[in-house]
Amino acid sequence: MASFVTSYGIESEPATSSSVPVTSSSVQGPHPFRLIELSEIRKATENFDESLVIGKGGFGKVYKGNMINGESLLVVAIKRLDSESRQGAAEFETEVKMLSTLRHRNIVSLIGCCIHEQEKILVYEYMSKGSLYDHLHKRGTSLSWPRRLNICLDAGRGLSYLHNHVAVDYGVIHRDFKSENILLHESWTAKVSDFGLSKACPTNMLSDYVSESGKGTFGYMDPNIFRSGKITRKSDVFAFGVLLLEVLCRRRAVSKNLGEQEPQGLVAWFQTKKEENLDHIVDSEIRSEIHRKCLEQFIRLAENCLHDKPEERPNMDMVVTTLELLIFSQEKANTQAGGKTIFSRLVDRLPFPSRGEKSEMIEVRAHFQSPNPTLKEVKFADLKKATKNFSMDMRIPPTYVGRVFLAWVEQNTLAPSKERDGIAIAVKRHIPSAKWLAEKNILGQLAHPNIIKLLGYSNNENENLLVYEYMPNKSFLEFFCTETISWEIRLLIMIGVARALAYLHLKNIIHGGLEPSHILLDEDLSAKLGGFGLATNGPETHVLTEVEGRRGYMDPNYQSNGQLTLKSDIYGFGVMLLKSITGRSFFFLHENQTLVDCATGIHTNRRNVKEIIDPRLEDNYSLQSVSECFSLAVRCVSNNPADRPSSEEVLQNLEQIHALYK
Known part of the structure; x- marks a missing residue:
């Protein structure tokens, strides 16, 4: 054996x-x-x-x-x-x-x-809730629209991991992705299963396919397989598109309904029905739950996944991002007055607000959300014990901004445990301040794979503590200074940060302190955004009486007039992207020139971008990929905030660059 x-x-x-x-x-x-x-x-x-x-x-x-x-x-x-x-x-x-x-x-x-x-x-x-197929088509389980969306997102993340993140050099094509192979945990977390037909495929293959006779399940199989004999990652994307329709319509991938002569595929059925009343397509159980804009985006995503030309289909990273934004859009719509739905008579009376509309400017951080009810309040004495009385031996060299200590605690209670018996956490010490309150109240409300998870907090007369998940690979700043990171990893880290920003900005949250030391790296070097002490939420523009942030990463417009906006985050992101490309700090030693000045000069004069690419990369990168990222970074650091792209546009651009130039 x-x-x-x-x-x-x-x-x-x-x-x-x-x-x-x-x-x-x-x-x-x-x-x-x-x-x-x-x-x-x-x-x-x-x-x-x-x-x-x-x-x-x-x-x-x-x-x-x-x-x-x-x-x-x-x-x-x-x-x-x-x-x-x-x-x-x-x-x-x-x-x-x-x-x-x-x-x-x-x-x-x-x-x-x-x-x-x-x-x-x-x-x-053991997956106690069985398969998604069983719940949709056999058990008749009541599945709300938010639950269905989250199941799709989980399944998409699993497929994205297979395609792009298993390892630097190869990915996995599932080849039999379907609702029967999506299993559900007791918590309703969805997991992809059944890899008997899967194939490994190098991520750097331009053709990105396995030549083999078609195997899989009818109804989910990419028609292009039969025409070309090529099984690609985009074949899985097609199957995911079928799954989206299956979840929306609660109809099997291939079925024979009363009055039909032959079994009919879901995709063909959808094509004939999509021009009719939505009532004929959407599962009756969820019709009243779906917001108009969310439905339109969901159907558009499914159609993109099912595109006849594989090269026109999105990759799974883009699918995941779209689903994340779609979920946030649905959540946002649910908070709008009247609780609009696609079948409500209020649709025409309550139009969806434009993202371009600006809210009235307000003074200093005003409207914090209530703390997350699942956020644990931990005894100060317990955290003091877990950190060995905040011993210097337990201190994490400045992976996090501030005084941060490693500790081991029980997973469910956060009570002290023996070293390595429980889970590792990071405990950050604060003096009582508005920053501590901002981080606790804002970060405590957030749940995103690219945002550091806040587990708990503790109040004390003279000191406050925050408890985070532990990130073993330091901050992007430290890792960047001490290790040689490939261009592939640098780009993936920036994509992770962009995903976090897109999530925040959809919720009208301004991070306000974007810099390399606030980008934390887990064991797989996936990026998680931290450092929420300067974060604000509510309107899209804040006027602050005191300008705070790290020199070099602060928006010049914010420094001059105190206006902190969503585009201020974009400026900080642009500087970080330039740092990823050049390997240099914000200030050059020669000619007292800033990184932004140098990059802007090269872009304006159309000089060769190769002259500022980090020499540690040697020639192990796609020049086209780096050049397009460089152009995007220059747009992000434009002096005029209106000329900077949105976070959604930044994310879309980076994911397209990653997909095209692997």
């Missing part, structure tokens, strides 16, 4: 459950892959008792089982290959090869496998 696994590049040794503990704080993920003995499988399934069967498929039966892990009990799903299965060993080997190396919150975890004579068995984390 070990030799089989080793041949697929998976480093693991046979182990009992006690020798490879499964813990929530494991840095490899909640369920590290391991080899499992048949005796343990038999015990977990009560010798494959039929009463424990929770599903059947082309591969075989799936059992619900209980496995002992140290002192805890782990509920798992155990898939046993049927000896007469047409899928056979090839799909089993592919599943092991793919899933044993994948770790993402929206990918089902493969806990281990068992190979014993003719037995081939896979053990997964």
